[in-house]
Amino acid sequence: MGGSPLVFLPLTLTLLLLSPTRAGAQPKGSPLDCQKTCVCASNIISCSKAGLKSVPAALPGYTAVLDLSYNNISRLRAEWTPVNLGDLHSLLLSHNGLHFLSSEAFAHVTHLRHLDLSSNGLVQLDEGIFEPLEQLESLLLYDNAITQIDRAAFSGLVSLRKLYLSRNLVSRFPLELVKERTRSGTLAVLDVSSNRIKLLPPAELSLLPAWVADGLYLHDNPLPCSCQLYNTLARWQLKGLSSVVDFAPGHTCVLPGAAKLKVATLELNKAHLNCSEVGVDGxxxxxxxxxxxxxxxxxxxxxxxxxxxxxxxxxxxxxxxxxxxxxxxxxxxxxxxxxxxxxxxxxxxxxxxxxxxxxxxxxxTARGGLENMKTAYTTLVACLVSLVMVLVYLYLTPCRCAHCPGQGSEKEEDSLRSSTVSISHDDHDHDDHAGVEGGGGGGGGNAQYRHVASTEPKEQLEQNGRLDVISEKDEEAAQGDQRQRRSDVSSVCSDTPMML
Structure with missing residues (x-):
């Protein structure tokens, strides 16, 4: 009997140590207390700065706004609210040290329109984590430690208008949010400033409508300097877009080189890169x-x-x-x-x-312009063909003349007949030549006559039934003219090409 008090005291201490209730701590799953820990005003419940480690249990179904910011809720499990809070449209969980989100954390709050998860310790966003939130309009994820975002993490957010991802460790620009209009056709604000993004698609960004680019905040990222980046931001500045005008000093880039010098992007055309001036597309x-x-x-x-x-x-x-x-x-x-x-x-x-x-x-017309181009092309081809034919004629056509080697008398005759006036030679006998004997001109002798080949009828060469007799003086002139014509023919048929 005397030893029983000794046994009772350790048992009491043990129960006290195992008790979940401690001064200044919120028991796990403890009921909502609107008198001490939370403020309940109509459908608004505010438990901010209450030292909570978990979400209060037994939340009323009519809750529309739930403020749990500035607490110690590090994990958001699927069972944090077993009932469907159909009226809840705003959930505030900022400044909680939150580092874990269950894949079913938002299964019972499908009507959320505003979700604040900023200033926590989130590291990654998995696929489909926000898929139940089809009515969500604004999502605050800034000031976390997010390094990885699955490409399908925001696939279910078809009504999303504002997404804040600044002050994280994101290295990939979420292009799918601004490019795939079926998923986020209403996205008006995408803030990815103050991250670690080193690569942007300037060609894709330049095609964005102004109302999307106006809310696309890209400043304070280690982007490499380029004229494409400058052209995109300069056009946005000329259009007066808030994303560039309001944060112009924050738009910097890193120059190539080992020094990694950071300069203002909108000043690249003046001192650093030879970028051309940009004008408004209009x-x-x-x-x-x-x-x-x-x-x-x-x-x-x-x-x-x-x-x-x-x-x-x-x-x-x-x-x-x-x-x-x-x-x-x-x-x-x-x-x-x-x-x-x-x-x-x-x-x-x-x-x-x-x-x-x-x-x-x-x-x-566009068709007329095409036809004009075709006509010009045809004319050019015709000119080239004509030039080739002239060159072939000048350099490849064989020369036929009386003084060229290997040319017979028949070829000589054919060549001479091709001229307008053919010259009869003294040393050739031809059927068309006529020798007339007679005395004349102060002494007998044989007088030579010049026969002219002509296309005119024979009757035009005859006058009063006789041929004109050439005097000795005319004969000498004719012979001189004949020698001159032979010299001309020899010159034409020489080895030197004839230039037209």
Whole structure:
């Protein structure tokens, strides 16, 4: 009996040590206490800075806003709320040291529109972790330690408008969020600033509409300097996009080299790289009879767009029409359609923007231009063929003349007959030559006559039934002329090519 108190005291201490209730600590799964730990105001429950290590149990089904920020909730398990909180639209879990999210952590809060997981210790985002949140509009994940994001981590967020991923360790730009319109067609803000992204797709970014690029924050990343990066950011700055204008000093890049010097991206064209100046894209070129669609690339998505034509006429009375998405379709184009088109953008009383598009209509059709090109090509080919034929004629045609080696009398005769005037030679007897004997000219002797080959009829060569007799003086002149003609023929048929 005397030893029983000794046994009782250790047992009491043991029970006290094993007891889950300690001063200043919230028991796991303890019921909601709206008097001491939380503030309950209608459908808003705020348990901020209450030292909680877990989510309070037995939350009322009508809860719309649940604030659990600035606590010690390090793990969010699937059973943190066993009941379906259908009215819960805002869940705040920032500053909790949260480093684990169950794959079914949001299975019972499918109507969330605002989720704040910022300033925690999250390292990775797995596939489908947010898939049940089809109505989620804003997701805050900034100031964590996220290094890896699965490409399908945000696949279920079809209503997402704002995603904040700044101040993490992300090294890959989530291009799928801005490129795949079926998944995030309403995304207006994507903040990936202050991360470790070293590679961007400038070609893809340059195709983004202005209302998407206006909320795409890329500053304070170790991006390599390039003219493509400069061109993209410079165009956004000229358009007045907030992502560049509001954070211009933060847009820096790293110059190539071992020094890894960081410089302002928007100053690359002045001192570091030979990048050309950038102008605002606002000019369209087209031909007659074509159709043209003008885009009113506004910084806001849901706006009212009104077009003004260069000639001041209303759109309804011209060959133009406004499409349901606010673009202007013109066609078939006419010469008078050239000019400056104005797009006035409004969004209630708080937003107004004016955009200009210059249209240049060429005074020809696209088909006509193609036909002109074909005609020019055909003419060029014809000129080349003619040149080749001339060269062949000059250098490959055999020379036929009386003084060329290997040419017979028959070839000589054919060559001479090809001339307009053929010359009869003294040392050749031909059937067409006629020798006439007679005395004349102060002494008997044989007088030679010159026979001229002509295409004129024989009757024109005869006068009064006789041939004209050539005097001795005329004979000598004819012989001299004959020798000169032979010299000319020899010169033409020499080895030197004849130039035309």
């Amino acid at each position: 000019e369209e070129e087209a031909y007659l009879e074509q159709y043209l669609v003008l885009d009113c690339d506004s910084r806001r998505k849901d706006t009212v767009k009104t077009w003004t034509l260069p000639n001041g006429l209303p759109v309804s009375n011209t060959n133009a029409m406004v499409t349901p998405d606010g673009r202007l379709q013109i066609g078939p184009l006419k010469a008078e359609d050239s000019g400056v088109y104005t797009c006035n953008v409004t969004a209630g009383d708080s937003f107004e923007e004016t955009l200009y598009v210059t249209v240049v209509v060429f005074n020809s």
